[in-house]
Amino acid sequence: MASRSNVFVGIKPHNEHSTDAIGSSVVENRVDTYDYVLLPLTNNRYRDSMKAKFEEYRDHGHEWNEELKLDPPQLQELGVLPSNGDVSYIGLVSYFLELESHDADVRTLSLQVLEHELRYANFVGIKQVILAPPKKLNTLHYYAQSLSTVFDTFKDTCPAISISLPLFEDSDPLSTWELWNTIRKMCGYQPKLTVSLALPRQKTPRYVLSRWLSEPVTCLLVSASIFTTNQYNHPVLNKFNQQLITEFQRVNGNASKFGELAIVLHGMEKYTDKLNIEPSKYLEYLNYLLKKGDKLILMESPNDLQNEPTIMPPLLPHHENLSNAVYQTFEQDTIKYDLYEKAITAAASEILTKNISRRKNSAEFIALVAGAGRGPLVEKTFKVLNKLGLVNFRLLAIEKNPQAILYLQKRNFDLWNNKVEIIKTDIREWHDDIKVDLCISELLGSFGCNELSPECIAPIEAFHSKPETIFIPQGYSSYAAPISSPVLYQSLVEKGREFLEKPSLVHNIPYCRTSSRVNEIWSFSHLHQQHHQFNKSSISHFRIKHKSEIHGIAGFFIATLYDNITLSIVPNDSIIKTLEEQESSNIDNSRGHNGPTPTKVNHTDSMRSWSPVFFPLNEPLFLNDDTELELFIIRNDLNGRVWYEWSVSSFVYLVSSSKPPRLDGERVPSAESKETTDIETQNMTNAFAKFSPQPDSSEVEDKYFEDSINHTNFISGKGNEWDSVKDLHEIQNRQSSFDGSKDRREPRKISFTEEYHVRVRTDISKLHNPNGCMYSIPL
Numbered sequence: 098m099a100s101r102s103n104v105f106v107g108i109k110p111h112n113e114h115s116t117d118a119i120g121s122s123v124v125e126n127r128v129d130t131y132d133y134v135l136l137p138l139t140n141n142r143y144r145d146s147m148k149a150k151f152e153e154y155r156d157h158g159h160e161w162n163e164e165l166k167l168d169p170p171q172l173q174e175l176g177v178l179p180s181n182g183d184v185s186y187i188g189l190v191s192y193f194l195e196l197e198s199h200d201a202d203v204r205t206l207s208l209q210v211l212e213h214e215l216r217y218a219n220f221v222g223i224k225q226v227i228l229a230p231p232k233k234l235n236t237l238h239y240y241a242q243s244l245s246t247v248f249d250t251f252k253d254t255c256p257a258i259s260i261s262l263p264l265f266e267d268s269d270p271l272s273t274w275e276l277w278n279t280i281r282k283m284c285g286y287q288p289k290l291t292v293s294l295a296l297p298r299q300k301t302p303r304y305v306l307s308r309w310l311s312e313p314v315t316c317l318l319v320s321a322s323i324f325t326t327n328q329y330n331h332p333v334l335n336k337f338n339q340q341l342i343t344e345f346q347r348v349n350g351n352a353s354k355f356g357e358l359a360i361v362l363h364g365m366e367k368y369t370d371k372l373n374i375e376p377s378k379y380l381e382y383l384n385y386l387l388k389k390g391d392k393l394i395l396m397e398s399p400n401d402l403q404n405e406p407t408i409m410p411p412l413l414p415h416h417e418n419l420s421n422a423v424y425q426t427f428e429q430d431t432i433k434y435d436l437y438e439k440a441i442t443a444a445a446s447e448i449l450t451k452n453i454s455r456r457k458n459s460a461e462f463i464a465l466v467a468g469a470g471r472g473p474l475v476e477k478t479f480k481v482l483n484k485l486g487l488v489n490f491r492l493l494a495i496e497k498n499p500q501a502i503l504y505l506q507k508r509n510f511d512l513w514n515n516k517v518e519i520i521k522t523d524i525r526e527w528h529d530d531i532k533v534d535l536c537i538s539e540l541l542g543s544f545g546c547n548e549l550s551p552e553c554i555a556p557i558e559a560f561h562s563k564p565e566t567i568f569i570p571q572g573y574s575s576y577a578a579p580i581s582s583p584v585l586y587q588s589l590v591e592k593g594r595e596f597l598e599k600p601s602l603v604h605n606i607p608y609c610r611t612s613s614r615v616n617e618i619w620s621f622s623h624l625h626q627q628h629h630q631f632n633k634s635s636i637s638h639f640r641i642k643h644k645s646e647i648h649g650i651a652g653f654f655i656a657t658l659y660d661n662i663t664l665s666i667v668p669n670d671s672i673i674k675t676l677e678e679q680e681s682s683n684i685d686n687s688r689g690h691n692g693p694t695p696t697k698v699n700h701t702d703s704m705r706s707w708s709p710v711f712f713p714l715n716e717p718l719f720l721n722d723d724t725e726l727e728l729f730i731i732r733n734d735l736n737g738r739v740w741y742e743w744s745v746s747s748f749v750y751l752v753s754s755s756k757p758p759r760l761d762g763e764r765v766p767s768a769e770s771k772e773t774t775d776i777e778t779q780n781m782t783n784a785f786a787k788f789s790p791q792p793d794s795s796e797v798e799d800k801y802f803e804d805s806i807n808h809t810n811f812i813s814g815k816g817n818e819w820d821s822v823k824d825l826h827e828i829q830n831r832q833s834s835f836d837g838s839k840d841r842r843e844p845r846k847i848s849f850t851e852e853y854h855v856r857v858r859t860d861i862s863k864l865h866n867p868n869g870c871m872y873s874i875p876l
Contacts (some may be wrong), residue, residue, distance in 0.1 A: 103349050103356070103357050103358070104345070104346050104349070104357070104358045104359075104360065104387055104390075105131075105132040105133060105357060105358070105359045105360070106130065106131045106132055106133070106359070106360050106361075106362070106380060106383050106384060106387070107131055107132060107133030107134065107135050107187055107316075107359045107360065107361040107362070108131050108133075108134060108135065108361065108362050108363070108365075108380065109134075109135040109136070109189075109361060109362070109363035109364075109825065110134065110136070110366075111365075111366035130377065130380035130381065130384060131362075131380055132185060132359070133185050133186065133187050133359050133361070134184055134185070134186050134187070135186070135187045135188075135189055135227070135361050135363065136176050136177050136186055136187075136188070136189060137176035137177075137188075137189045137190075137191065138170075138175070138176050138177055138188045138189065138190060138191070138214040138217060138218055138223075138226065139170045139174050139175060139176050139191055139210075139214060139217075140174060140175065140176045142173055142174045143170045143171075143174035143175075143191070143210075144191060144193055146168075146174060147167055147206065147210055150167055150168070151165070151167075151202070151206050154202070155202070165202060165205050165206060165209070166209075167206065167209045167210065167213065168213075169213040169216065169217065170213060170214070170217065175217070176189075177217075177218075177221060177223070179220075179221055186221070186223050187223065187225050187226070187227060187316070187359065187361065188214070188218045188223045188225070188226035188227070188256070189226065189227050189825075189826070190211060190214055190226050190227065190228045190229070190258075191210055191211075191214065192229050192826040192827060192828050194207040194210055194211060194228075194229070195207050195232070196208065196211070196231065196239060196240045196243040196244070197231040197232065197233050197236040197237060197239045197240035197243075198233075198236070198239065199236060199239075204239055204243065207243065208243050208246065208247070211228075211243070211247060212247060212250065212251075214226070215247065215251060215255060215256060215258075218256050219251070219254055219255070219256055223256055224256055224257060225256055225257040225258075225259055225291075225315060225316075225359075226256050226257070226258055226259065227259045227260075227261050227293050227316065227825070228258050228259065228260050228261070229260075229261060229822070229826045229828070230260055230261060230262055230276070230822065231276075231280075234276070237276075237279060237280065237283075238283065240280065241279070241280045241283035241284055242283070244258065244280070244284050244287075244290065245283070245284050245285070245287075248284065248287050248289065248290070255289055256289070257289045257290075257291050257315060258289060258290055258291070259290075259291040259292060259293040259315050259316055260277065260280065260290070260291075260292050260293065261292075261293045261294075261295065261316075261318060261822045261825055261826070262276065262277060262292060262293070262294060262295070262822065263294070263295045263297065263818040263819055263821065263822055264294045264295060264296065264297050264301060264305070264306075264309060264818075265297060265301060265302070265305045265818065266818050267299065267818065270302050270304075270305045271305060271308065271643060271644055273818075274305070274308055274309065274312075275644065277292050277312070278646055278719075281583065282646075282717070286583065286586065286587045286590060288313075288587055288591065290313075291313040291314065291315040291316075292309075292312060292313060292314050292315070293314070293315060293316035293317070293318055293361075294309060294314055294316070294317055294318065295318040295320065295818075295821035295822050295825070296317060296318065296319050296320070296323055296334075296338050296341065296342075296821070297323075297338075297818060298322075298323050298818075300335075300337045301337065301341060304642075304643050306341060306344060307609045307610075308581065308609050308643075308645070310344060310345065310348055310607050310609065311580075311581055311582050311583065311584070311607045311608050311609040312583055312584075313583065313584055313587075314345065314348075314358065315357070315358060315359065316358070316359045316360075316361050317342065317345060317358065317359070317360045317361065318361050318363065318821060318822070318825055319334075319360060319361065319362050319363070319383070320363060320364045320820075320821040320824055320825075321362065321363070321364040321365045321367065321379060322364055322367070322820075322821070322824075323335075323338065323821075324374075324379065326374065330373070330374065331374075331378055331382065332374050332378055332379050332382055333382060334382075334386075339386060342360065342386055342387075342390065343386070343389075343390040343393065343394075345358060346358075346387065346390040346391075346394065347390075347394055348607050349605075360383055360387075362379055362380065362383060363824065363825050364821075364824050364825075365379060367824070405604075405605065406604065406605045406606045407602075407603075407604040407605065407606075407708075408585070408588055408589070408592075408601050408602070408603055408604075408606065409601065409602040409603075409604070409708075410599070410601060410602070411542060411543065411547055411548070411600055411601070411602055411710060411874075412542070412548060412602075413548070413874060413875070414468070414540070414548055415523075415540075415548065415549045415552075415553060415874075415875075415876070416874065416875045416876075418497075418498040418499070418500065418501070419470070419498065419501070421471075421500065421504075424470055424471045424501065424504075425471075427470075427473075427706055428471065428473050429705075430704060430705050430706040432701065432702065432703045432704045432705075433539075433664065433701075433704050433706050434473050434474070434477055436658060436662055436663075436664060436701070437474060437477055437537070437539070437569070437658060438477040438480070438481060439658075439662055440569050440570075440658035440659035440660075440662045441477055441478055441481045441535070441537060441569060441659075442481050442484070442485075443659050443660055443662065444535055444567045444569055444659045445462075445464075445481055445482065445485055445487075445535060446485065447567070448462070448534055448535065448565070448567065449462075449485065449487075451565070460489070461489050461490065461491060462482070462487055462489065462490040462491070462534055462535075463490070463491045463493070463531060463532070463533045463534050463535075464478050464482065464490065464491070464492050464493070464533065464534065464535040464536075464537070465493045465494075465495065465531075465533040465535070465536045465537070465557070465561070466478060466492070466493070466494045466495070466537050466538070467495050467524050467536055467537070467538040467540070467553065467554065467557060468495065468496065468524060468538050468539065468540050468553065469494035469495060469496040469501070469505060469519075470496065470498070470501050470539075471501050471504040471505065471508075472494065472504065472505050472508050474537050474538075474539060475492065475494045475505070475508075475513070475517055476508070476512070478492060478535075478537060479492060479512075479513055479516070479517065491518060492513075492516060492517050492518065493517075493518045493520060493531070493533070494517050494518065494519050494520065495520045495522060495524055495527060496519070496520075496521065497521070497522060497523045497524070499521070502519060502521050505517070505519050506519060524553045524554075524556065524557065525552065525553060525556050525876075527556070527557075527561070529561070531561055532561055532562060532563050532566070533557070533561055533562060533563075533566060534563070534565075534566060534567070535566070535567050535569070536554070536557055536561075536562070536566065536567070536568045536569070536623075537569045538550065538553070538554060538568075538569070538570070540553050540554070541570070541573060541654060541656055541664075541707075542654075542707075542710070543602055543652060543653070543654065543666065543707045543708060543709060543710040544575050544600075544652040544653070544654060544710045545573040545574060545575040545621070545654030545655075545656065546573070546575060546619075546621055546633075546732065547600070547652075547710060547741075547874070548874075549739060549874060549876065550573070550621070551621045551629065551631055552631060552734065552739070552876060554568065554623050555629045555631075558623055558624075558629075567659070568623035568624075569658050569659050570623070570656040570657055570658045570659075570664075571622060571623060571624075571657045571658070571659060572620060572621060572622035572623060572656070572657050573620065573621055573654050573655065573656035573657070574617050574618075574619070574620035574621075574654065574655050574656075574676075575617070575618040575619055575620070575652060575653075575654055576615050576616065576617055576618060576652070576653045576654065576655065576667055576673065577615070577616060577618050577637065577650050577651065577652050577653070577712075577728060577730070578610050578611075578612050578614070578615045578616065578639065578650070578651055578653075578671075579610070579611050579612050579639055579641070579647045579649075579650055579651075579726050579728070579745070580608040580609060580610050580611060580647070580648065580649060580650070580651045580711075581608065581609045581611055581645050581646055581647060581648055582603075582606065582607065582608035582609070582648050582649070582711075583646075583648065584606060584607065585603055585606050585608060585648060585649070585711060585713075586648040586649070586713065586717060588606075589601070589713055594715075595871055596713070597713045597714070597715045597865075598713075598715065598865050598866045598870075598871035598872065599713075599866065599871055599872040600652070600710050600711060600712050600713075600741060600872065601710070601711050601713070602708045602709070602710055602711070603651075603708055603709055603710075603711045604708040605708075608651065609645070610651065610668065610671075611639075611641050611643070611645040611647060611720070612639035612640060612641055612726065613639075613640050613642060613672065614639060614640065614671075614672050614673065614674040615653065615667055615668075615671045615672070615673050615674070615698075616637040616638075616639065616673070616674045616679065616728075617673060617674065617675045617676045617679070618633075618635045618637060618652075618728075618730060619633040619634075619635055619676070619732070620676065631732070631734035631739070632731075632732060632733055632734050632735075633731065633732040634729075634730070634731040634732070635728070635729070635730050635731075636727060636728070636729050637679065637727070637728045637730075638679070638725055638726070638727050638728075639725070639726040639727075639728065640725060641720045641723070641724045641725070641726050641747075642722065642723060643722055644719075644720060644721050644722050645719075645720050646717045646718065646719050646720070647714060647717060647718040647719075647720060647726065647745065648713065648714060648717050649711050649712050649713040649714050650711070650712040650714075650728060650730070650743065650745070651709045651710070651711055651712075652709060652710040652711070652712060653665075653666045653667045653668070653709055653710075654666060654667075654707075655667060655698065663701070664701050664704065665698055665699065665700055665701050666700055666701070666704070666707045666708075666709065667698050667699070667700060668700055669699045669700050670697060670699065671697065671698055671699075672695045672696065672697050673696050673697075673698050675696070712730070712741065712743050712865070713865075714745065714862050714865070715862065715863055715865060716862065716863075718745060718747060718860055718862060719860075720747050721749070723749070724747050724748065724749055724859070725747070725748040725749070725750075725856075726745055726746070726747055726748075727745065727746040727747075727748065728743065728744075728745050729743065729744045729745070729746075729864075730742070730743040730744075731743075733869065734876075737875065737876045738869060738873040738874060738875050738876060739873065739874045739876065740866060740868075740869030740872060740873035740874065741866060741872075742864055742865060742866050742867055742868075742869075743864070743865050743866070744861065744862050744863065744864045744865065745861070745862045746858055746860065746861040746862070747858070747859045747860045747861070748856050748857060748858055748859060749856075749857055749859055750854040750855065750856055750857075751854070751855045751857055752854060752855075
């Protein structure tokens with residue numbers, strides 16, 4: 098049944114009427130074990146009828162000057178019968194369709210059958226159908242054109258069409274993704290076009306799984322052939338497929354507009370006898386996995402403030418007054434305020450240590466909370482100053498929001514004995530001769546500087562600080578990385594093309610980081626400076642190892658509150674490249690050199706106040722293997738507003754044996770000047786990252802689904818990756834056009850006496866948001 102994470106279980110019985118033993122057994126247990134039944138929309142009678150009609154047209158239609166016109170299916174030709182039952186169906190489109198055929202008549206037949214089946218699916222309330230993939234790559238455009246026609250014909254009434262594909266091919270792990278991406282692009286990122294992935298027999302490379310997790314996957318197709326048995330003769334999946342299902346469960350259906358994920362079991366009739374397992378055991382096991390995954394996900398994110406996928410405009414707290422609900426949401430992030438308290442304690446202690454008179458309370462200690470909001474940092478500061486035994490202190494709280502001021506006044510009366518001086522003004526307009534010892538603020542945006550923290554703190558540094566004043570945070574850096582997120586791009590296009598010129602905050606929408614590093618873009622520090630440089634610009638380079646499509650740039654920050662106490666929203670296990678490392682590296686040689694000592698950082702554990710900022714691309718940028726991406730981004734502070742502009746370029750390195758002309762780059766003598774592989778067949782070594790072991794949240798009674806997997810008892814350890822997809826559509830004896838055994842050419846080798854790498858630009862995006870024409874932040 099449906100899991101907490103909005104993942105469902107489905108089955109494909111042996112035949113469309115579910116009259117066989119397996120179908121009957123499964124249907125009897127429906128209430129407790131599954132949510133969907135996958136059935137062909139029409140049966141073989143309809144196929145034979147259409148074939149006869151087509152042959153008649155071929156024989157006489159042209160003579161009679163008639164158009165091919167096919168009838169919709171009749172009652173006896175249906176696979177899913179009309180009823181008022183409580184069974185929910187996923188439709189399986191007829192496997193004999195050839196939407197990509199060279200023959201225009203065959204394409205016409207296929208398109209008409211598809212339209213008839215979709216109309217019927219829509220009538221009986223089927224929300225999703227699964228379509229077989231194209232059989233011929235060289236006519237892929239016909240396949241995509243047919244789908245585009247269908248989407249235009251049906252518009253909003255069209256069920257979701259999900260193309261079934263293997264998750265990867267061993268010969269080229271991203272080939273099936275590239276096939277899907279080509280169809281999706283030709284269909285204009287149609288929201289109702291999704292993908293159904295067949296779970297593999299072998300372990301999935303991590304970069305392949307990451308790519309698919311950001312795609313609109315609506316079904317995972319689980320063949321009975323990939324199960325083995327444990328010591329209790331219960332069917333189980335290998336650890337890597339268990340982990341794969343949990344990874345998709347975390348995505349929670351958020352990778353598609355369809356909003357849910359179905360795990361569909363099929364092929365039981367072919368393999369049940371071989372393993373001597375009751376069909377219901379497969380379903381029990383899948384439900385067990387989902388229940389276990391729910392527990393694990395809950396353990397990982399017990400304090401998640403919001404789970405719904407959301408795209409939001411960045412907050413403008415300096416320009417607009419925040420609502421009470423927004424303040425309340427932020428204040429629930431206890432981890433952040435605990436770290437602030439730790440930083441305030443350390444900073445105040447250092448000030449007292451260095452100044453004996455303050456330690457003896459003979460000199461006044463002045464602390465300022467800039468942008469106090471409803472007072473969470475005031476509360477922490479008040480607590481620390483009292484804990485340190487300070488009596489002679491002034492605690493100032495500056496806030497411009499008149500509603501938040503009322504909240505501060507009440508807390509001052511109820512909790513702080515009216516010892517807090519509340520100043521109702523804009524930070525940048527505060528005029529006083531007070532010099533503070535400690536200034537605390539929480540003005541950081543998702544990119545660090547995008548809520549104007551530098552501009553707001555600068556007047557305090559210039560007019561209200563001493564040489565020894567400590568600022569919390571002491572500084573912060575903006576970080577960025579290119580990402581692939583089709584769902585995010587799709588959602589922004591639906592909102593309006595103008596949203597592709599504006600940064601957005603993205604929460605709980607899956608994306609795939611395509612670069613090997615997260616680069617530091619720029620930084621700000623607060624060291625009581627008199628003059629500030631608010632305008633920033635950066636040219637940053639990223640290595641893209643595997644082919645991908647870039648939809649934009651994700652932005653993060655790392656802030657140093659005090660000393661080694663930090664806040665970070667950079668994703669876990671990210672390897673960062675600092676500004677210093679970027680400046681010292683030779684960009685032209687970065688293709689094979691990543692710097693001396695990689696620095697790995699993590700997201701601050703359980704902190705939920707910030708989501709990444711997304712700088713979209715107006716048009717997605719496709720990159721091949723081993724490409725360099727260059728990001729140009731600039732921060733402008735001019736005429737009372739702040740805005741960002743950004744653009745990306747892609748480069749490849751070509752190998753030349755003689756002195757080449759200058760091509761948007763400089764020649765770089767290669768470190769290897771002997772035998773080199775032709776650039777057309779060069780490939781970087783694939784990184785097959787292993788799945789990290791996850792905590793086991795199962796109880797003792799779950800042993801029947803775990804212990805002692807019989808690794809020698811798999812039904813089929815061999816076979817083409819497309820076998821599961823063929824089984825699903827009951828396609829027999831059809832040679833796959835995507836067979837990895839075909840067309841494997843040995844790399845051609847060329848010898849050079851002297852070799853140069855030439856950096857060549859292959860693509861460039863437009864400059865987004867020039868002069869802040871679409872988005873700017875008022876000062």
